[in-house]
Amino acid sequence: MKRIIVAVTGATGSVYALHLLQRLCQMEEVFVHLVVSPWGERVMLEETGKTVREWLSGLPNDNLFLYEHADLGAPIASGSYPIDAMVVIPCTMGSLGAIACGLSANLIERCASVTLKEKRPLILVARETPLSSLHLQNMLTLSNVGAMILPPVPTFYCHPKTVDDIVDSTVDRVLDSLRLADTKIKRWK
Numbered sequence: 472m473k474r475i476i477v478a479v480t481g482a483t484g485s486v487y488a489l490h491l492l493q494r495l496c497q498m499e500e501v502f503v504h505l506v507v508s509p510w511g512e513r514v515m516l517e518e519t520g521k522t523v524r525e526w527l528s529g530l531p532n533d534n535l536f537l538y539e540h541a542d543l544g545a546p547i548a549s550g551s552y553p554i555d556a557m558v559v560i561p562c563t564m565g566s567l568g569a570i571a572c573g574l575s576a577n578l579i580e581r582c583a584s585v586t587l588k589e590k591r592p593l594i595l596v597a598r599e600t601p602l603s604s605l606h607l608q609n610m611l612t613l614s615n616v617g618a619m620i621l622p623p624v625p626t627f628y629c630h631p632k633t634v635d636d637i638v639d640s641t642v643d644r645v646l647d648s649l650r651l652a653d654t655k656i657k658r659w660k
């Protein structure tokens with residue numbers, strides 16, 4: 472069983488998180504620990520018309536647990552809890568900056584800090600454009616301590632026909648980075 476923390480923050484692109492959750496919830500060998508920031512909730516509602524709980528009720532969610540963003544007493548806030556990897560999708564520049572500074576003011580920041588100190592994979596699907604030097608410096612800081620910066624940049628060589636295809640080209644890269652085998656991943660042949 473692989474235990475993955477999925478954190479959703481308030482950048483545009485909540486659909487990336489929803490596609491990733493749909494794929495992970497279909498994997499029997501994966502347990503998802505989900506944390507959504509208040510702005511992650513708000514942007515998801517703006518972009519999809521549904522709350523995270525409404526989305527989760529439509530998914531096979533036996534292998535998923537949703538935590539409160541403020542719950543610093545959650546088991547996953549401790550390095551002693553066995554977690555295999557964490558992904559922040561999408562990741563705001565605010566959360567990315569806080570993680571780069573080592574802040575732990577909420578469960579997402581704390582889990583990212585623990586993931587880094589335990590030398591576990593941390594994948595940040597960083598979404599902003601254009602990027603300031605401050606954003607780029609924070610990304611370099613995080614890359615230098617082992618995090619992966621994986622912006623949602625589409626590929627076109629697979630000839631995407633729908634928005635879902637474009638979203639999945641990033642979600643496929645996230646699953647690869649989590650070292651999760653999924654036969655649905657599209658590859659260049």
Ligand SMILES: Cc1cc2nc3c(=O)[nH]c(=O)nc-3n(C[C@H](O)[C@H](O)[C@H](O)COP(=O)(O)O)c2cc1C
Nearest residue numbers: 480481482483508510511514563564565566598599
């Ligand atoms: C509709 C909408 C879209 C946003 N898109 C982005 C974005 O793409 N990137 C970003 O860094 N912030 C974006 N923001 C701003 C963040 O939501 C805001 O900075 C928030 O404080 C982030 O908090 P969080 O990181 O805890 O979720 C957006 C806000 C709204 C309302």
